[in-house]
Amino acid sequence: MGKKEIKKERIPVPERPAEERIKDFKEVKLGYTPELAIEEAKRCIQCPTAPCVEGCPVRVPIPQFIKLIAEGKFVEAARKIKEENILPSICGRVCPQEDQCEKVCVIGKIGQPVNIGGLEAFAGDYEARMGSEKIEKAEPTGKKVAIVGSGPGGITCAVDLAKLGHSVTIFEALHEPGGVLIYGIPEFRLPNEIVHRELEALKELGVEIKLNCVIGKTKTLEELRREFDAVFIASGAGLPYMLNIEGLNLNGVYSANEFLTRVNLMGAYRFPEYDTPVFAGKRLAVIGGGNTAMDVARTAKRLKGVEEVYIIYRRSEKEMPARVEEIHHAKEEGVIFKTLTNPVKFIGENGWLKGIECVRMELSEPDESGRRRPVPIEGSNFVIDVETVVLAIGQGPNPIVMEGVEGLEIGKWGQIIVDPETCQTSLEGVFAGGDVIHGGSTVIQAMGDARKAAAAIHEYLLEK
Amino acid sequence: MYRIVKKRELAENVDEFVIEAPEIAQKAKPGQFVIIRISKKGERIPLTIAEKDPEFGTITLMVQRVGKTTFHLSCFEEEHIIPDVVGPLGKPTHIEKWGHVVCIGGGLGLAPIHHIAQGVKEAGNEITTIMGFRRKDLVFWEDKMKLLSDKVIVTTNDGSYGMKGLVTDALQKLIDDGVKIDMVITAGPVPMMKAVAELTKKYEIPTVASLNPIMVDGTGMCGACRVTVDGEVKFACVDGPEFDAHKVDFDELINRLNMFKTLEAEALKMFQKKHCGCGKE
Numbered sequence: 001m002g003k004k005e006i007k008k009e010r011i012p013v014p015e016r017p018a019e020e021r022i023k024d025f026k027e028v029k030l031g032y033t034p035e036l037a038i039e040e041a042k043r044c045i046q047c048p049t050a051p052c053v054e055g056c057p058v059r060v061p062i063p064q065f066i067k068l069i070a071e072g073k074f075v076e077a078a079r080k081i082k083e084e085n086i087l088p089s090i091c092g093r094v095c096p097q098e099d100q101c102e103k104v105c106v107i108g109k110i111g112q113p114v115n116i117g118g119l120e121a122f123a124g125d126y127e128a129r130m131g132s133e134k135i136e137k138a139e140p141t142g143k144k145v146a147i148v149g150s151g152p153g154g155i156t157c158a159v160d161l162a163k164l165g166h167s168v169t170i171f172e173a174l175h176e177p178g179g180v181l182i183y184g185i186p187e188f189r190l191p192n193e194i195v196h197r198e199l200e201a202l203k204e205l206g207v208e209i210k211l212n213c214v215i216g217k218t219k220t221l222e223e224l225r226r227e228f229d230a231v232f233i234a235s236g237a238g239l240p241y242m243l244n245i246e247g248l249n250l251n252g253v254y255s256a257n258e259f260l261t262r263v264n265l266m267g268a269y270r271f272p273e274y275d276t277p278v279f280a281g282k283r284l285a286v287i288g289g290g291n292t293a294m295d296v297a298r299t300a301k302r303l304k305g306v307e308e309v310y311i312i313y314r315r316s317e318k319e320m321p322a323r324v325e326e327i328h329h330a331k332e333e334g335v336i337f338k339t340l341t342n343p344v345k346f347i348g349e350n351g352w353l354k355g356i357e358c359v360r361m362e363l364s365e366p367d368e369s370g371r372r373r374p375v376p377i378e379g380s381n382f383v384i385d386v387e388t389v390v391l392a393i394g395q396g397p398n399p400i401v402m403e404g405v406e407g408l409e410i411g412k413w414g415q416i417i418v419d420p421e422t423c424q425t426s427l428e429g430v431f432a433g434g435d436v437i438h439g440g441s442t443v444i445q446a447m448g449d450a451r452k453a454a455a456a457i458h459e460y461l462l463e464k
Numbered sequence: 465m466y467r468i469v470k471k472r473e474l475a476e477n478v479d480e481f482v483i484e485a486p487e488i489a490q491k492a493k494p495g496q497f498v499i500i501r502i503s504k505k506g507e508r509i510p511l512t513i514a515e516k517d518p519e520f521g522t523i524t525l526m527v528q529r530v531g532k533t534t535f536h537l538s539c540f541e542e543e544h545i546i547p548d549v550v551g552p553l554g555k556p557t558h559i560e561k562w563g564h565v566v567c568i569g570g571g572l573g574l575a576p577i578h579h580i581a582q583g584v585k586e587a588g589n590e591i592t593t594i595m596g597f598r599r600k601d602l603v604f605w606e607d608k609m610k611l612l613s614d615k616v617i618v619t620t621n622d623g624s625y626g627m628k629g630l631v632t633d634a635l636q637k638l639i640d641d642g643v644k645i646d647m648v649i650t651a652g653p654v655p656m657m658k659a660v661a662e663l664t665k666k667y668e669i670p671t672v673a674s675l676n677p678i679m680v681d682g683t684g685m686c687g688a689c690r691v692t693v694d695g696e697v698k699f700a701c702v703d704g705p706e707f708d709a710h711k712v713d714f715d716e717l718i719n720r721l722n723m724f725k726t727l728e729a730e731a732l733k734m735f736q737k738k739h740c741g742c743g744k745e
Contacts, residue, residue, distance in 0.1 A: 174681065175501055212548050214551075238685035239684060249692060249697065251719060257686045261681060266507060270505075272730055274506075274507075275505060275507035276508070277728065277731065351716075399684075
C-alpha cells in the first residue's frame with residue numbers, strides 16, 4: 001500500500017443559511033453527520049508528536065478520540081474525551097480552536113487543520129443521545145471544598161475534585177448555573193439545553209449547587225473558609241466597563257452584560273411569553289470588536305423590529321480580537337462593520353438615544369500590546385443614527401466576592417493574584433482561576449486553570 | 465425554596481409578604497434589598513427588606529401592584545413557594561448617632577424607611593417620621609412607625625387623614641418651627657425624593673435618598689441600575705441604593721425608569737386578559 005494522500009480541505013460543518021437562521025435563536029451549526037465526521041476524522045494522520053494535545057489547556061487525548069471516530073466508535077470517542085474534559089459539547093462549540101489545538105495541527109501546515117472542535121462537539125452530542133455512562137468516583141475522603149461560581153471554571157474544578165472523592169458544593173449568585181455559558185453566550189451558538197445536559201454530570205457526581213447565593217453578601221468568603229477545607233474562587237469577570245462619554249445614561253444605552261443577560265438568561269427574545277423585556281430600536285450599534293461584540297450584534301439581528309445592526313470598532317478588522325468564524329457569521333447575517341471609528345458622544349432627545357457622534361481613526365505605531373494604536377483624525381466627526389447602543393468594550397472581576405476579606409492580594413484592575421503554578425491565592429486554602437485572575441478570557445482558559453487548581457487543592461487536602 | 469409564611473393586604477394595591485429565608489434574615493441590615501423571581505418564565509425584580517426576624521428566619525417585603533410581576537405575586541397566598549429570592553443585596557445604610565433624624569417615606573418607600581429607622585433608633589437617635597400618602601385608605605404601618613419614632617406625622621394629599629399636603633409641607637413646617645434636624649433619610653417616588661432633596665439643600669441639612677432604579681441581576685454585573693451621583697456613574701445595586709440626595713441626578717433617574725414602560729404595559733395587559741379575577745382590579 002502506498003502513502004496515504006492527505007486531504008487538504010476540511011469537511012465543512014453543515015450550517016443553516018443566514019436568511020433562515022436570523023429569524024430565530026436556534027443553533028446556527030447543524031453539526032457533523034456520522035458520515036461527515038468519519039470523513040473528517042480520517043484526515044487526521046495520527047502523528048506521533050500530537051502537538052494538538054499540547055495546544056489544549058486541558059490536554060484532551062485528541063488523536064485517540066479522533067481515531068475512534070474514524071472507526072465509527074462514537075460513544076467510545078466521547079468517553080475518551082471525557083477522561084480529560086467532561087464538557088465536549090460545550091467546548092467543541094465555544095473554544096477558539098484556531099488559537100489552541102487547531103493552531104498547531106500538523107495538517108494545518110499544508111492545508112486546513114483537522115476540525116477538532118467540530119469532531120469534539122459531534123462526539124459529545126452523539127454520546128448524549130445514546131445516554132451517558134456513569135462517571136467513576138473515588139472513595140469519599142471526608143474533605144469538603146466550596147466553589148464560588150458555576151461557570152466553566154467552577155464546573156471543571158468541581159468535577160475533578162468530586163472524582164477524587166471530595167465533597168463539593170458550588171455557590172452560584174444567579175438562579176441558574178452555568179455562568180457565561182448561560183447568560184452570555186447566545187443560544188444560536190450554544191443552546192442552553194446543551195449546557196443543562198452537560199451539567200447533569202455534576203449531579204451524578206454528587207456535587208451540590210446552591211443557587212441564589214451571593215458570596216460576599218449571603219455568605220462571606222470567611223464563612224466559607226470556616227465551613228470548608230478549601231475554597232476555589234471562579235467568580236468570573238462580571239463587571240462591565242462603561243464608556244465614560246456624554247450621554248452614557250440615556251435610555252437605549254446598555255452594557256453587553258445587561259443586553260445578553262436579558263436575552264439569554266431571562267429569555268427576553270420570547271417576551272411577552274417571558275416577563276423580562278428588552279428594548280431595541282430599528283437601528284442598533286455595538287461598540288467593540290471582541291467575541292462579546294459579535295454575540296451582541298448577532299443577537300440583535302434576531303430581535304423583532306431591529307433592522308440595521310452596526311459594529312463600531314476603533315481599529316481595523318485585522319486587529320479585531322473576535323474569532324474569524326464569528327466575524328464571518330456576523331457578516332453573513334448582515335451586520336454592518338464600521339471599523340476605524342470611535343464614539344465620542346451619545347446624542348439624545350428627551351432622554352432617549354438618537355445617535356452616536358463618532359470620529360474616524362487611523363492606525364499609528366504599535367502599542368505595548370503589539371497592536372497598532374488608533375488615533376483620531378481631527379475634524380472627521382460624523383453621526384450614526386441609532387436608537388440603541390450596546391457597549392462591549394470588556395469587563396473586569398466583580399469585587400463583591402472580595403467584600404470584607406482581609407489579606408487577599410488583589411491586582412491593580414481588581415484581579416485576584418495567584419501563584420501561576422498552583423492557582424493558590426495569598427490566603428491559605430483559597431485558590432482562584434478563570435476570568436477572576438485573567439479578566440475577560442476564554443472558556444477553555446478557565447477550564448485549564450480549574451484543572452491546575454483542582455490538582456493543587458487535592459494535594460493541599462491530602463497534606464492538611 | 466422560599467415559602468410565604470404570611471400575606472396581608474396593607475392598602476389598595478399594596479401587599480405585605482413574610483417570607484421564609486433564614487440566611488437572608490440572618491445577614492440583612494437596614495437599607496438592603498432582595499431580588500426575587502416568582503416563576504420559571506418570570507423576571508427578576510428588586511424589593512427592599514422592610515423587616516427581618518433572624519430567630520424565625522423570615523424577612524418582610526412590601527409589594528405595590530404596578531405591573532405584571534407584582535399583580536401576579538399578589539395572587540400568591542400563604543404556603544406558596546417563591547422559587548428565587550437572593551440577598552441581602554446592596555450596601556447597608558451608613559448609620560451613626562447624629563442626634564435628631566427625620567425619616568421621610570412616601571407610599572412603598574416605607575419599606576426601606578422602616579428598616580432604616582430601626583437601625584437609626586438602635587444607634588440612639590431621636591426620630592421624627594413623616595409618612596406621605598395620597599389619601600386615607602392608602603395609609604399603612606402607622607402603628608409600626610409609631611413604635612420606632614419619637615414623633616410621627618402622617619400627610620395625605622387630599623387631607624382625608626392627618627396633615628393635608630405633601631411630605632415636604634410637613635418638613636417645611638418642622639424647619640419653620642425651628643426644630644433642629646441633623647439628618648434626613650428619604651425613600652419613595654422619585655419626584656418626592658427630589659422635592660425633599662431640593663428643600664433640605666436650601667437649609668443645608670444632610671440628606672440621604674434610597675434610590676429605586678431598574679435592576680436585573682442586582683450584583684453589579686450589568687449596570688442597568690446606573691445613576692449619576694456628583695457627576696459620576698454609580699451602580700445603585702452595589703454602590704447604593706442610598707446616596708447623598710443633594711448629589712443625585714433625579715431627572716435622569718425618572719427618565720431611566722421609563723425605559724421599558726411601553727413593554728411593561730403590554731405585559732400587564734396580556735396578563736390581566738388571561739387572569740380575570742386574579743389581577744385584582
